[in-house]
Amino acid sequence: MIELPPLYQVPNQADLLVTHEAIHPFVHRTPILTNASIDEKAGASLFFKCENFQRIGAFKMRGAASAALRLSPQLRERGLATHSSGNHAQAVARVAQQLGVPAYIVMPHDAPRVKVAAVKGYGAEITFCNNTPAERQSALDKVVARTGAAFIHPFDDYGVIAGQATCAMELIEDTDVVLDTIIAPVGGGGLLSGTALAGRYFSRRAVVVAAEPAAVDDAARSILSGRIESNEVNLTVADGLRTNLGERTFDIIHRYVKEIYLVEEAEIIAAMRLIWERMKIIVEPSCAVPLAAILKHPERFRKQKIGVILTGGNVDVDRLPFGDD
């Protein structure tokens, strides 16, 4: 196992390279798919990086492994802790299992049964709490005080950011053409900030841009106002993107990402349907946000070679957003 040094500042090119090397035993090198019929519709050449095929079904595995490998052996032995109702919970639980250390996950009472079952299946101890930020934090604090486990933040952590960056590194390396643009969705900004760094360090040409649901447009407002904005309500089908930016992710995104495209809920669902029906792969609604942006702004993306990050595939097939539209 490759140990990694802690990261106290924005990861540099060497940090990302060694991170990619170190997390290798924890992640798949996911495939890049293309689809002629979606290309035709978009008027562009799209290269989909399929993190829905990643371990635990989402890119979050990369960041969790990168952060865990940066803990000292003494700290790591006490275990990993986090709060999440989604993919990050599964990622932390799975990484801990592979490292042979305990995992303590705080989840809301109303978390999807399948996600709770998956986290339990990886051998993690679950603490349930009410679904408010304050109660989540307080439950986590208690778990950490009791166990001495290390808290792994879902995104606002340079180790996590370095891990998420490896996704775009592979996208750049495994695509046979030179990409003009790389587009990722933005929630807490771990993936987007890592993608921005990877684009800067490993592609001379690619511009990294983001897509966000208009219903939770905090990131778009944040890069305009120059400070972290939040959302009044967070109702979007793209449930992975409801979070606000963190200090570290905002700092990187504010510096390096100049374009964030907003899309409506119906556009997200239509793009998700397009991916399901044409590509025959299962992706989360969050994944469809970048494709929705590309289809909405043909003047911006036409004839480009575009890397599109598909973030994950953990959906509840009993509750799909499609209707007879």
Place this chain on the structure above:
Amino acid sequence: MIELPPLYQVPNQADLLVTHEAIHPFVHRTPILTNASIDEKAGASLFFKCENFQRIGAFKMRGAASAALRLSPQLRERGLATHSSGNHAQAVARVAQQLGVPAYIVMPHDAPRVKVAAVKGYGAEITFCNNTPAERQSALDKVVARTGAAFIHPFDDYGVIAGQATCAMELIEDTDVVLDTIIAPVGGGGLLSGTALAGRYFSRRAVVVAAEPAAVDDAARSILSGRIESNEVNLTVADGLRTNLGERTFDIIHRYVKEIYLVEEAEIIAAMRLIWERMKIIVEPSCAVPLAAILKHPERFRKQKIGVILTGGNVDVDRLPFGDD
């Protein structure tokens, strides 16, 4: 374009090799996926040949191309005709489009809108009819009489069988291990008979077996009785498997396939859910029938290396068979 000679008897090894070469411009060489968590559940090593990623979303493209390339140029120019409400309709329409010849497709009035739209999208002329075998045949006869187009049978045609065989040829060639068993679903038997031939000619070890919904167990009864049996009713979620065998497919299957495993509807849906949730790919219910059989008969399949043909991914995402079970 490679022209193929007509086939008047069971294709031999050379026939299959030249067919594979000839249909190359019409089909994708689809990937073979594995999944650690399904392997664990099955107690076996499964190699999924993903024809859901095939052009038009199903293996039917192989047989249609193989049959069309066996027509004389004069015949071919008059166009291709068939009756089908499913993947074969799309395959014939798409092959005709690529060959630059007309396609005439007879479809029932109640065919799924998306399939009708797809066939139209490939430029085919559609004739609607009532959904009974007699009316379908009569509508097709009229179309053929009017246009002189060549009828391409969905399965009972040696050209079609040779095309479907190329799927297992690739599965055998592209799998790094020596397969013990290859399993395919059986409806009309085009895929299964082709798979049986490919197994015989290109694998010294692999036994080709079949899986069939218990609700439409005509093929299993046919290999027992030694003649083509039919179903009283044909209600199964695996809508691609409702058909009876044809003379040519029965002849091959009766000779070379000794095991047909029957599975219940709930087992099919559970296996389909497993593929969707674990592999994150979209497959038709018919695809799940072989996996359901493997899970149902662990004593038969345990510790084996098994090639599993996933036949297609054309499902209506608005009407999925999953419930809150």
